[in-house]
Amino acid sequence: MSDSVRRHDGGSDRPATGAAGRDGEGSETPVRPPDPDGLPVLGNVHAIAADGLDFYERRAAERGGVARYDVFGTESYLLTDPDAIRRVLVEDHATYVKGEMPREQLGNLLGDGLFLAEGKRWREQRTAVRSAFFRERVDEYGDAMAEHARRTVDGWDDGDAVDLHEAATEYAFSVLAEGLLGDDIEGERETVRAAAESITERFDMRRLASFLPEWVPTPTNRRYRRRLDALRETLRDLVDDRRAAGPPADPGSADDLLGTLVAAAELGAIDDDELVDNAVTFLFAGHETSALGLTYTLHALATHPDIQERVRREVAAFDDDPTAAEVRDCPALTAAINEALRLYPPVHTFFREPTEPVTLGGYRIPAGVVVSLSPWVVHRDGRWWDDPETYRPERWLHESPSGAVSVGDEAPGPAVGERPEYAYFPFGGGPRHCIGMRFARQELRLATATLLRRVRLEAVDGDLELRASANTRPAGPVRVRVRELAAEMEADDP
Numbered sequence: 408m409s410d411s412v413r414r415h416d417g418g419s420d421r422p423a424t425g426a427a428g429r430d431g432e433g434s435e436t437p438v439r440p441p442d443p444d445g446l447p448v449l450g451n452v453h454a455i456a457a458d459g460l461d462f463y464e465r466r467a468a469e470r471g472g473v474a475r476y477d478v479f480g481t482e483s484y485l486l487t488d489p490d491a492i493r494r495v496l497v498e499d500h501a502t503y504v505k506g507e508m509p510r511e512q513l514g515n516l517l518g519d520g521l522f523l524a525e526g527k528r529w530r531e532q533r534t535a536v537r538s539a540f541f542r543e544r545v546d547e548y549g550d551a552m553a554e555h556a557r558r559t560v561d562g563w564d565d566g567d568a569v570d571l572h573e574a575a576t577e578y579a580f581s582v583l584a585e586g587l588l589g590d591d592i593e594g595e596r597e598t599v600r601a602a603a604e605s606i607t608e609r610f611d612m613r614r615l616a617s618f619l620p621e622w623v624p625t626p627t628n629r630r631y632r633r634r635l636d637a638l639r640e641t642l643r644d645l646v647d648d649r650r651a652a653g654p655p656a657d658p659g660s661a662d663d664l665l666g667t668l669v670a671a672a673e674l675g676a677i678d679d680d681e682l683v684d685n686a687v688t689f690l691f692a693g694h695e696t697s698a699l700g701l702t703y704t705l706h707a708l709a710t711h712p713d714i715q716e717r718v719r720r721e722v723a724a725f726d727d728d729p730t731a732a733e734v735r736d737c738p739a740l741t742a743a744i745n746e747a748l749r750l751y752p753p754v755h756t757f758f759r760e761p762t763e764p765v766t767l768g769g770y771r772i773p774a775g776v777v778v779s780l781s782p783w784v785v786h787r788d789g790r791w792w793d794d795p796e797t798y799r800p801e802r803w804l805h806e807s808p809s810g811a812v813s814v815g816d817e818a819p820g821p822a823v824g825e826r827p828e829y830a831y832f833p834f835g836g837g838p839r840h841c842i843g844m845r846f847a848r849q850e851l852r853l854a855t856a857t858l859l860r861r862v863r864l865e866a867v868d869g870d871l872e873l874r875a876s877a878n879t880r881p882a883g884p885v886r887v888r889v890r891e892l893a894a895e896m897e898a899d900d901p
């Protein structure tokens with residue numbers, strides 16, 4: 408990947424001429440950012456389809472913190488200044504909606520579920536389901552997360568070259584499907600799996616055909632429609648069964664996410680369509696993202712044996728496989744994951760639409776355009792990250808005078824000067840930050856800890872090659888060689 412990824416110094420962050428002061432607080436009239444410099448009608452779509460990550464990085468490097476580009480005539484602005492990102496996500500969040508673009512692409516899939524809902528409906532849904540993601544509830548999924556990791560490693564033999572992406576996708580699918588449907592997953596696994604695979608394929612932005620609307624009858628689109636209809640029907644049947652069995656009175660006391668949604672519907676907080684939309688939303692938002700986070704964490708550890716050893720020593724100190732609470736207290740493990748999510752954020756870019764004209768980074772941005780926020784670009788910005796393209800978990804570790812080591816999940820201490828809060832935002836930010844963040848962090852910790860207690864991972868392919876799809880996908884298999892620790896110990900001690 409290093410060939411295709413260019414370093415940048417963030418470029419000029421300020422408009423060249425006629426600029427107002429920061430965020431419009433000046434005497435002069437703010438200007439529009441320079442033109443996108445793309446083809447008529449298509450805009451910059453070819454460059455994005457060829458290598459979106461490289462395109463975003465180059466655009467930010469050449470044009471600074473607010474860089475215009477176009478996709479099929481849609482005016483878009485890539486925002487890479489952390490303070491401006493904070494304003495969009497936090498202070499001024501009420502001035503922005505998710506907007507037309509995500510709705511056009513994902514509306515038929517996610518309907519009016521949490522990911523796409525706006526305003527009052529979004530707030531009511533978020534309130535209705537938030538208790539499912541409280542720490543005590545997420546802790547309860549810990550045993551299943553560790554058990555699925557044991558099953559993954561049980562399927563490996565000493566010396567195998569395994570594709571981490573395939574293994575992590577299967578792992579994250581099993582964890583999420585069980586978290587969503589509980590015991591009901593047993594009977595429905597194939598329907599859910601087929602739909603999840605089709606969703607991933609349909610939104611594979613590495614293929615030009617994925618830019619076509621869903622009604623164009625490509626084989627991928629037809630398969631996707633069929634499998635999604637089957638998933639929705641299955642979910643509706645399961646909801647009927649749960650109702651018949653008597654749902655929990657309170658969303659916070661359900662055993663799984665579907666139970667939370669059914670209880671929320673019984674209370675009138677969401678309607679039946681929103682219930683199914685949200686079940687699909689969790690599957691879509693929580694499956695591939697977590698799989699990618701785990702793939703990149705394990706690959707980074709395979710290519711950095713010294714760091715892998717440090718993490719292993721930490722997790723091997725427990726008598727048994729550590730619990731959800733125990734892995735929270737593992738600074739080297741947490742730092743290894745934080746750093747993988749920095750260098751390889753599973754969500755490379757997400758989007759907002761201003762509902763009125765705004766001023767960002769001194770530029771005038773009209774209402775109704777696409778504002779793109781890119782963890783990929785910001786996480787690799789040399790202004791905030793020393794040696795940004797190097798995997799260096801130590802940057803997350805703080806050593807106290809007594810020698811105790813700790814790590815911050817959400818508020819890293821700056822390793823290079825003063826780092827703004829939104830120089831790191833793999834889970835988004837503000838009121839619409841990822842609701843599954845705790846769930847995801849916990850499965851990454853438990854899977855990594857459980858695996859490293861049993862196997863050593865060795866690099867096979869070296870550099871990762873990544874592509875911008877709907878998420879940050881690997882260009883091909885991510886292979887590592889597995890060495891069983893038990894086999895190594897036997898060899899050492901014949």
Ligand code: HEM
Binds near residue numbers: 533692696697844
């Ligand atoms: C490493 C794994 C994950 C990453 C990197 C990630 C990243 C993100 C990001 C960046 C957003 C914000 C999008 C935006 O503001 O437009 C988001 C939102 C969301 N995520 Fe995640 N996510 C992960 C795992 C999960 C999991 C496991 C679930 C569910 C169990 C989940 C469910 C959601 C939902 C429902 C939203 C929309 C929240 C709202 O708008 O209120 N995510 N995620």
